[in-house]
Amino acid sequence: MSAGRLLRLVAVSWYLHLKMLHRSMFDSVMQVVWPLFFATTALLVYRATGDRDALSYAATGAAVVTVWSAVSSNASGILQRERAFGTLELLVAAPAPFSLSIMSIVLAVTTTGGYAVAATLLWSRFVFGVHLAPAWPLPFALALVATVFSFGVLGFLLAVAAVRYRAVFALGGALELPLWLACGFLVPVALLPSWLRPLSWLLPPTWGMQAVRAAAAGQSLWADLGLWAGSTAAYAAAAVWVAATVLRSARRHATLSLT
Amino acid sequence: MSVIEVSRVSRHYHVRSGLRWWRRQEIQAVRDVSFHIDAGETFGLLGPNGAGKTTIIKMLTTLLLPTAGSARVLGFDVASQPGEIRRRVGYVFGGDRGLYDRLSALDNLRYFAELYGVPARAQRQRIAYVLDLVRLAGRERERVEGYSRGMRQRLHIARGLLHDPPVLFLDEPSIGIDPVGARELRATVSALADAGKTIVLTTHYMYEADELCDRIAILRDGSIVAEGSPADLKSRVSEGEVVEAVVHSLPADAIARIQELAGVRSVTVRDLDRAQVLLVQTKPAAQLAAEIAGCLRGTAIQSLSVRAPTLEDAYVELVGGT
Amino acid sequence: MNSLRILVIGGLTTYRALFNWVSPWILVPSLLVMPLAQILLFSYIGRSAGIESDTFFVVGNAVQYSALPCLLGTASTVVGERLQRTLGIVLASPAPRLALVIGRTLPVMLNGLAVSVFGLVAGSVLLGLPVRPATLGLATLAIAVSVFGCTGLGLVSAAVGLRLRDIAVLSTILFGILLLCSGADIPRPALPGWLAAAGDWLPLAHGIAAARSVAAGGGIGGVGGDLAAEALLGLGYGMAGVLMLRLLERRSRSAGALDLT
Known part of the structure; x- marks a missing residue:
């Protein structure tokens, strides 16, 4: 298939899956409400210090990280859902690259995570009175989208790993809060114990968030964005490789259709 | 091709x-x-x-x-x-x-x-x-x-x-x-x-x-x-006859006795809610209906009929009557 | 006479029947990793904000996290039985209802207690806090009472969940509300007044206060009031939940509202 066709496949698949996600009120509401509880709790802790800078530091991070709650809780369940629909085998049996089909579903999930970002931004503006005025608005927005995208790529890796290892389904939820902590959204990475810091450096959202903060402060964000791009590409490549491997394994072990 | x-x-x-x-x-x-x-x-x-x-x-x-x-x-x-x-x-x-x-x-x-x-x-x-x-x-x-x-x-x-x-x-x-x-x-x-x-x-x-x-x-x-072809499969059993009996509480040894009759090719039993269907496939002209009824003596027989085999009989014989 | 048997055996069997799809691969992340992650996240947020001590956050979150297994566990044992079409059989059986309900919730409470105590110990070790057996014993008592409170609330949410047909939403939202207003993370003076007031009338706030007090070296005498309040709340919610379930049962028999077949 040509590049144009593949792009069209991703676009159509993204649109239709988004349409389906919107038809579940429960998912839509929970995706906004659940991370908002955690964000609000964190912001109330920071507000207690009376330090406005700390509060806006946390508000920026909280807004971005809410996407991860949507992605981590849904991405690893995508395969489970396709299995339940009975469409997983059809996706595999189709000539379109399987990883592309899954990626477009993850993109749809990540898109719905955007509502939580908007809700958290509005929440911190009107409830906590935090005015976010990034020094460089355009690079700020770019870095924000980049960070969100890297969450999508992590979700993609989780989703394809779940083809073969169904326990990943539960792992997705367990990875939610660790990333809230590890990537410098609410707590500066420098404050983390030394054994945890290298792990943070290996996670693309850490660099994305650094870029967001740099743009907010009017500092150069390009080095951070470079590291973001490199690490994100590595994760994407890993996910494509995992997808090919698990599919081969699923054909051998007959694990596709198990509900 | x-x-x-x-x-x-x-x-x-x-x-x-x-x-x-x-x-x-x-x-x-x-x-x-x-x-x-x-x-x-x-x-x-x-x-x-x-x-x-x-x-x-x-x-x-x-x-x-x-x-x-x-x-x-x-x-x-x-x-x-x-x-x-x-x-x-x-x-x-x-x-x-x-x-x-x-x-x-x-x-x-x-x-x-x-x-x-x-x-x-x-x-x-x-x-x-x-x-x-x-x-x-x-x-x-x-x-x-x-x-x-x-x-x-x-x-x-x-x-x-x-x-x-x-x-x-x-x-x-x-x-x-x-x-x-x-x-x-x-x-x-x-x-x-x-x-x-x-x-x-x-x-x-x-x-x-x-x-x-x-x-x-x-x-x-x-x-x-x-x-x-469906016709081929039917022909495998078409030379014989099928004796079909609907009975209640079939004794365990009845099947063995029927199987021993000369001219019987296969015996299958299917359970219904309150009865069992006994299908006996026989060789051509074996005329076994009376003898089969004899083997079922003491069992309540609801019906007993003799008919020509169908494709379903071929299937039932091949897959073992379930 | 055989109430106790129904209580223990019935409870354990349902719990196993409803959870038997749960492999260790699912239990470990959701009952051990997730609470630890929450404890660490808020402890570090506290350090970063320079507010309260590690102990404050470890105790608060370890106790608060038990709300999830308690709320979800209670609701899903009750609602899960409807999914498995056994609710009608259970409700129609002549077994004493109260024994049934307690039997259903006992394993849930033990599970919640284990999750909380694990979080408390593992969180303390990871953050380099001392763990003293005597203190842990008293804290376990405070946690047990808190778990009882949450399970009482779980029965109310199970009854409402039976009507709503979606228990997960309700349990999750209740968990979030408890996170906000139980004072698990937000020091009481920083909590908006109406949230603090709501917290006083919900489970956990009193239990967490008691657990913090014993963790700070206080004796059992100083927390008697909090423990009694927590236990009373649990009893109140539990009784309300059982009443609602019985009401639903009666209505379902006359109107066929629950799928009892």
Whole structure:
């Protein structure tokens, strides 16, 4: 298939899956409400210090990280859902690259995570009175989208790993809060114990968030964005490789259709 | 020319049961199966649940690898050339699943048209054509969750035909459909056969295979126990007679006594709610009705009849009466 | 006479029947990793904000997290039985209802207690806090009372969940509300007044206060009031929940509202 066709496949698949996600009120509401509880709790802790800078530091991070709650809780369940629909085998049996089909579903999930970002931004503006005025608005927005995208790529890796290892389904939820902590959204990475810091450096959202903060402060964000791009590409490549491997394994072990 | 060639294919699974997930058990789903299907043929795989029909279909549609043997579809190897095969075959299975309920039929078809690489310009026309073919035109904008089983099944077939594949796999398409829906489905399948498609159909309904298939392979416990045209299979048992008795509380030794009678070919028993159906296949002119009744002395016999064998009798004899 | 048997055996069997799809691969992340992650997240947020001590956050979150297994566990044992079509059989059986309810919730409470105590110990070790057996014993008592409170609330949410047909939403939202207003993370003076007031009338706030007090070296005498309040709340919610369930049962028999077949 040509590049144009593949792009069209991703676009159509993204649109239709988004349409389906919107038809579940429960998912839509929970995706906004659940991370908002955690964000609000964190912001109330920071507000207690009376330090406005700390509060806006946390508000920026909280807004971005809410996407991860949507992605981590849904991405690893995508395969489970396709299995339940009975469409997983059809996706595999189709000539379109399987990883592309899954990626477009993850993109749809990540898109719905955007509502939580908007809700958290509005929440911190009107409830906590935090005015976010990034020094460089355009690079700020770019870095924000980049960070969100890297969450999508992590979700993609989780989703394809779940083809073969169904326990990943539960792992997705367990990875939610660790990333809230590890990537410098609410707590500066420098404050983390030394054994945890290298792990943070290996996670693309850490660099994305650094870029967001740099743009907010009017500092150069390009080095951070470079590291973001490199690490994100590595994760994407890993996910494509995992997808090919698990599919081969699923054909051998007959694990596709198990509900 | 053979469109599908299956040569000495086997497939086993490891399963873990219940809470004891560490205990593995091996199941032989398909054992040393060989057959070939010619272009334009409708080939039936017939057998009870668990006989290996679906496993064979999954191997041919590249979803599963054979553990031994080899199979080719349209000249491509199922293990090493899955991409070539996926582009050229349609795969349809029965039951409620395999569709996105929250989307309309049209959206479902659009989605799979993309997955199957149907050119953007041809999509609208092709979707309209397949909807028309399965008689769903006019209802395509409704959500699938409101569809009846028969409609879902026809939508499945439409989905499988989107990319106009020369080979179509239908895995128990009539499962759970009401008789009217099943008849419509058979009409659709036979129209596809008339249009020149090569069709592989699995079913456990005898009349469906009899009506639709050019050739049938009967499977039992993963092996082919008979293969041929419906007429061939019928002729295997057509020389004899069938004595059918409906009885209550059949004593255990009665079957053994009947089996010992000269001229008896096979005895099968099927349990109904409150009675049992005893089927005795006999050699030509054996005239065993009275002797069989004698063996059943002391048992309440509701009815006893002698008739000519049907394809179903051939099937029952081959798969062992369940 | 055989109430105790129904209580213990019935409870354990249902719990196993409903959870038997749960493999260690699912239990470990959701019952051990997730609470630890929450404890660490808020402890570090506290350090970063320079507010309260590690102990404050470890105790608060370890106790608060038990709300999830308690709320979800209680609701899903009750609602799960409807999914498995056994609710009708259970409700129609002559077994004493109260024994049934307690039997259903006992394993849930033990599970919640284990999750909390694990979080408390593992969180303390990870953050380098001392773990003293005597203190842990008293803290376990405080946690047990808190778990009882949450399970009482779980019965109310189970009854409401039976009507709503979606228990997960309700349990999750209740968990979030408890996170906000139980004072698990937000020091009481920083808590908006109406949230603090709501917290006083919900489980956990009193239990967490008691657990913090004993963790700071306080004796059992100083927390008697909090423990009694927590236990009373649990009893109140539990009784309300059982009443609602019985009401639903009666209505379902006359109106066929629950799928009892």
